Every structure is written in C-alpha cells, then in structure tokens.
Amino acid sequence: MAASLRALLRPAAAAAARRRALLPPPPRPLLGARACSAGAPFQYLAVQKAGAQQSVGLIQLNRPQALNALCEGLMEELRRALEALENDPQVGAIVITGSQKAFAAGADIKEMQNKTFQECYSSGFLAGWDKVSTVRKPIIAAVNGYALGGGCELAMMCDIIYAGEKAQFGQPEILLGTIPGAGGTQRLTRAVGKSLAMEMVLTGDRISAAEAKEAGLVSKVFPVEKLLDAAIACAEKIASNSKLVAAMAKESVNAAFETTLAEGTRTEKRLFYATFATGDRKEGMTAFVEKRKANFTDS
Numbered sequence: 001m002a003a004s005l006r007a008l009l010r011p012a013a014a015a016a017a018r019r020r021a022l023l024p025p026p027p028r029p030l031l032g033a034r035a036c037s038a039g040a041p042f043q044y045l046a047v048q049k050a051g052a053q054q055s056v057g058l059i060q061l062n063r064p065q066a067l068n069a070l071c072e073g074l075m076e077e078l079r080r081a082l083e084a085l086e087n088d089p090q091v092g093a094i095v096i097t098g099s100q101k102a103f104a105a106g107a108d109i110k111e112m113q114n115k116t117f118q119e120c121y122s123s124g125f126l127a128g129w130d131k132v133s134t135v136r137k138p139i140i141a142a143v144n145g146y147a148l149g150g151g152c153e154l155a156m157m158c159d160i161i162y163a164g165e166k167a168q169f170g171q172p173e174i175l176l177g178t179i180p181g182a183g184g185t186q187r188l189t190r191a192v193g194k195s196l197a198m199e200m201v202l203t204g205d206r207i208s209a210a211e212a213k214e215a216g217l218v219s220k221v222f223p224v225e226k227l228l229d230a231a232i233a234c235a236e237k238i239a240s241n242s243k244l245v246a247a248m249a250k251e252s253v254n255a256a257f258e259t260t261l262a263e264g265t266r267t268e269k270r271l272f273y274a275t276f277a278t279g280d281r282k283e284g285m286t287a288f289v290e291k292r293k294a295n296f297t298d299s
Helices: 002-022 072-086 117-123 127-134 150-159 172-176 184-192 194-203 208-214 224-239 243-257 262-273 278-287
Strands: 045-050 056-061 094-098 103-104 138-144 146-148 161-166 168-170 205-206 218-222
Touching: 002 056, 045 072, 056 072, 056 224, 072 127, 094 205, 094 224, 103 138, 103 150, 117 138, 117 161, 117 278, 138 224, 146 150, 146 262, 150 168, 150 184, 150 205, 150 262, 161 208, 161 224, 168 208, 184 194, 194 205, 205 208
Parallel strands: 056 094, 094 138, 103 146, 138 161, 146 168, 161 218
Antiparallel strands: 045 056, 168 205
C-alpha cells in the first residue's frame, strides 16, 4: 500500500519541483544588511537594516516578474514596512529601491482595468499611497531602470532621489487613456516646472537620469552598480544626526511645497525655536564650542 501511494505521489512531487524552479529567486541579502522583522512575512518586499550601525531601513521592491508593478498587495506591504521602520528607534533613515532593471514600472494595470468610477470614488482608490509621503523619517529613493507612472510617483513621494545612470522617469498614463492619480501632475510640476511636466504628462515621453538631474528631479546620478551603496551611505549620514531634529528639518522643507512663502517661513521659525527645547540642540552646540563630535540621543 505504501509503495503504491508513493507511486501516485511521485508525479505530483515532480510537478511541484518544476513549478518551484520557475519561481524567481529571493533577493540576495546585501552586504552589511540584516533581515528586519516587521510582522507577517512579505511577499513583494525584502526589508532589512543596513549600514555599519544598522541605522538604515532598506526596503527592496521584489516583484520581478511584473517589473515591480505596484499592485495593491505590494503597496499594503510597503505601508506596513514603513510603519515598522518608523517605529524602530534604531532606524534614522530609509532607502526604497527596486532591481537594476526596474524601480517600479507603474501601477498594476490588470488590477485597474475593470474598475468603475463608483468603485474608485467610494473606496478612495490610491489614497493609501500617501503613507510614503507622511513618514517622518527621511526616505531616499534609489532608482535603477524604469520609474514610470506609479513608480515615478512613488519616487517623488520620497525626500531624496538618487538615480542609476540608466534610469528612466516618465508619466505615461495618457497613453492608457487616463492621467496620473497618485500625485504625478502635482509633484512633477513642483520638481521640474510646468513646461517639462506638461510635456511628459501630455506625451507620455520619458526622460533619462541625466535629464532628470538637469531638471531637478533627482539630486545625484551614479553608475548602476554603485547606486545602492551611495544611497545607503547618504542615509547613514542622515541617521547619524538627531532623529528628532531631522524630522523637524524634513517638515520645514516640505512646507515650502505646500504653503506660501510667508506661511513657510513662519513654520520654519516655529520649528527652529522648537529645537531649543531639545537636548540634542544643546549637545550639538556644546560639542561645536568644545571642538568635539556631538553625541545625539534623540531627545
């Protein structure tokens, strides 16, 4: 009986082995990084801590068969990962990256194809994507390959964009009979100006990493293989400062995009004064006067 049962199960086991062989390999752990526990395991992300002090939260989009298209499951996992890193006192900055081929090639069109106006409006479709822009810790997007549609919007929700030299940015929604729906028309215009934003949104044309840097969309461009190390190094530098004061600085800079100049300068003054209630402001200035390195305690 046992022998006959094994014979029946053998074809099923072989088929399962063939299916496993077709699955994409898990992302290779990065040097100087370790896995980060953030609740239930992730299907579409790899979440780690990186840097010499493990002070950088590293999120890698991992949906290679779809060029990291931003399906609802991936975005839900991203919200969960960001929340975990936001609440981790060891983490001072976050890096979001994809693969060398694609940061994220856009939203998942197959999920959107049959949606109706009523569904989109009543469910607040894409509203949850704003979680990225509300995280208080600084976020760096390390963009290699395609950052199109929702992928470009995701990068622009981050505070700093570093690009690999082969990266491409675009908002091609017009070619699908729709428009950007997660901030593309707003953040792109603020980043590169009306003329280039209009051209990209109305034609669906892409721009290169060099063009994106020239336009002010990205801050630095690196060789593909050096991009992630450079982003982690920047995040480590940020994380070495006071996390409390870094959050204040981020809030003040973001106010420049959301308020008038007068309101923005009032916000800046309020936050500047607030630093004088922190131990880190006192430590920083004392260390400067005493010609030593500051020892920030995030207090």
